Amino acid sequence: GTIYPHPPQSNPSEAFQAVRHWIDRYAIEAIAIGNGTAGRETLDWLHQSLDPSWRERIYLVSESGASIYSASEVAREEFPDLDLTVRGAISIGRRLKDPLAELIKIDPKSIGVGQYQHDVNQKALKDKLDREVEYCVNQVGINLNTASRQLLTYVSGLGSVIAENIVQYRLDHGAFRDKATLLKVAKLGPKAYEQCAGFLRIRDAANPLDNTGVHPERYELVRRMASDQHTDLNGLLHDAGKLKSVALDRYATSEVGLPTLKDIIHELEKPGLDPRGEAAPPEFAAHIRSIDDLQPGMVLPGVVNNITQFGAFIDLGIKESGLVHLSQMADRYIKHPEEVVSLQQQVTVKILDIDHARKRISLTMKGI
Structure with missing residues (x-):
């Protein structure tokens, strides 16, 4: 539904x-708000309207590229009967839940990151991005039974055709119960299985190792470890001692x-662990609503949104x-901003100057 606050x-x-009503009916655990038009006003309204316990569960989420996604072929495939605005809202909610899985559906040209994004060789940029996304996907691990075709494409050893076949197999046969069943998927042979199996996860699998990054070819080794400790796999995984x-x-x-054995033990210590951190709700000054509320000398919280x-x-x-110039980032000499800050980092800044005519805000992080 649509609301008009x-x-x-x-x-x-x-x-x-x-x-x-929606919170009660759907047992909602978190609320995602697009950071575009009226985003801050909606955040403030919800903070004022809901119980204080909700403050830590309401998030501002970047809208970059959401409108592009909502009109894309991928969105039409996923939600053929929904309006563009509803598709965009779904994308923003999914970004909070799993940003990696959602952002890979959007052409990087539509996200708008980096100073020289459109000045470099676009093919080289895409190739580099694909490698980085593949690295991230494989580091995090992918839920085999919920991953989209687009996400599966980036898993080592797969690709678009096999990814599509995996999704089709799920539709035809239901959820995968073990990794070995992957070998029944069309065009997924032993070599592809060898490459992809360690990066896929199956929650609540009969074999608990199927929800870890341990490769199936090392399962027998782990069983030996369990046997030598006079227990079974579940006993080994749930006993730190x-x-x-x-x-x-x-x-x-x-x-x-x-080194490989240490990696295996690390996986067994926290099976199925997502290495990504928890999302943090934004912290902004409640009394600042527009550029007209700013004054030189104010010290404010903020979030790094571009470097x-x-x-x-x-x-x-x-x-x-606001802009923190390189010369205003630290009390020491630095060559690049990334020596001090990273994207989405919470920082504290002081206002140096405000150019109301050009809507520019100069900030400093020195001496705070």
């Missing part, structure tokens, strides 16, 4: 009742060295981002 239709009471007492030297061979060679742009919770 803001002018001109302004009906905040009815809007709140609708939100409260037994894992720590595994004498890795006993299992080292020319084929499986100590260039000459500095970093900071989201202050208003329409305009």
